[in-house]
Amino acid sequence: MATPDTGTKVTEASRVLARVFGYDSFRTGQQDVIEHVIDGGDALVLMPTGGGKSLCYQIPSLVRAGVGVVVSPLIALMQDQVDALNAVGVRAGFLNSTQDFDQRRTVEAAFLQGELDLLYLAPERLRVESTIRLLERGKIALFAIDEAHCVAQWGHDFRPDYLALSTLHERWPDVPRIALTATATRATHREISTRLGLEDARHFVASFDRPNIQYRIVPKNDPKRQLLKLLREEHDGDAGIIYCLSRASVEKTAAWLVEQGIEALPYHAGLDARIRAANQSRFLREDGLIIVATIAFGMGIDKPDVRFVAHLDLPKSVEGYYQETGRAGRDGLPSTAWLAYGLADVVQQRRLIDTSEGDDGHRRRLGQHLDAMLALCETVECRRVQLLNYFGETGTACGNCDTCLVPPESWDATIPAQKVLSVIHRLWNERGQRFGAGQIVDILLGKQSPKVVQHGHDSLKSFGVGTELRDVEWRGVIRQLLAQGLLAVESDYGVLALTPASAEVLYQRREVRMRREPERPAKAAKTAKERRAPVxxxxxxxxxxxxxxxxxxxxxxxxxxxxxxxxxxxxxxxxxxxxxxxxxxxxxxxxxxxxxxxxxxxxxxxxxxx
Structure with missing residues (x-):
């Protein structure tokens, strides 16, 4: 098909949208990108998960002469992506390490004979000279670089192979490039642009808002039981993803859910590759399954009816949290992003940062990512506004997140903060001792625990000065002191230490305000009809x-x-x-x-x- 002139590009793109994909109008932002790429322009596209990024390169590939070459790190999902395109009559194929020689040869022949509309490649294939020679023998409509955030240093799936993609323009200067991602702050946006050589490309930045997702963050209090309550009362029979930090917690959580009569499958990098692939395949192909996973799972998952994403551990960054929660509700229907986090999460993440490989600058960046995540967790304002602000977008109170629906209180916690800091100060200055949160709370509550008695902490002046708060409330105070940088975590044992800012609180030069969780009314269980049939x-x-x-x-x-x-x-x-x-x-x-x-x-x- 010949490249259309400006007068026909809109008509042809609209025809393809209706005839092939069955839609009568473009989503917000799609048409401008599609027209620009059809015209031969380079583009960098930031569009939220479920916003329709794929059509931004699929339609130009069908309108322009040649084959659209899509570079994607999602090897495990390429077959499903190709199946979905074949189902609508698009001739698509892929080349990656999962194929044998004959399978690759068949796809290569189809490419050379002009029998493909789209060809998906793993990024490492472009470092193989035979792949470059193959592409040089064919007619290329465009290069699409999917999941472009993989070039950014924060990306958990960072791939050095992506850095080589900046050379595409040198070999094929007349072929347009379109890089796409769903997750990027302004800094990450700049990094993608620089690393892929797209400074002169046109940049399209859509809203990061996903209004159909209800963001909810709760303090941990028997998290598995909290999760079970969410599933049974609000998402019984729904497909969903549950994220855990470790492989062990993934397997334990999945097994526990099965014991509770909920069908759940584990997924992490330590599983046998065949089991991992089978579990992913079942999740994609069957209705109502739950996958319990580490962050190794999810990028590129195109399952539209994921009704909830739950986190049982604190994500390391807002980028990661946004990307993972964005896998819910791709079909635009109401969905839930639920996170349970507690004091242990903050201690663990701080400790991981302090012991991580890399220089001080790297650890500082990790700390900044965590601080932003903690700010989202502890805010008394609208979650959605906080999330959008992080990505440089202004928003107004959504009326749909937990802080909008049941507003929390902000309270003056200066005196409780001073009590916590005073205990830690006395332990260190008077006895040269440092302990974790549990011992500090026991001292404040005046508990004659074996550890308190053993160390003689019941003789401290601070012993029993905190009976006005419960154990869980003191843990919340310590959690928020850590979040605000008024406490630090030291050593592999998670002991608490003062920071330079602690003195400002101890000596009454700084007020400390904290979030107090509201009492939430119990939600009535939804019926199957209410679950599966929206209003x-x-x-x-x-x-x-x-x-x-x-x-x-x-x-x-x-x-x-x-x-x-x-x-x-x-x-x-x-x-x-x-x-x-x-x-x-x-x-x-x-x-x-x-x-x-x-x-x-x-x-x-x-x-x-x-």
């Missing part, structure tokens, strides 16, 4: 929607593809409401393109007529 789905349409889901699940299993490859929930809901009686009417439903209409149309009408 826009009338009650009489819910049974039809469930029939369509059952048909989709069976069809997906038969074809060995994820359910969302057949149709998204949003499309099934619209079908259930509109109840089309002909292929022409079904073709008017959003998400039903020509290929899916031809492939599944009669089956859908048969389900509706049953």
């Amino acid at each position: 826009e789905l009338p009650e009489e349409s819910a049974p039809v929607f469930e029939l369509l889901r059952a048909w989709r699940g069976a069809t997906a299993k038969e074809q060995g593809v994820p359910a969302y490859v057949i149709f998204h929930d949003a499309t099934l809901r619209e079908i259930a409401v509109r109840m089309p009686t002909s292929l022409a009417e079904l073709g008017g439903v959003s998400g039903v393109g020509e290929n899916k209409l031809a492939k599944y149309g009669e089956q859908v009408l048969e389900v509706l007529g049953s």
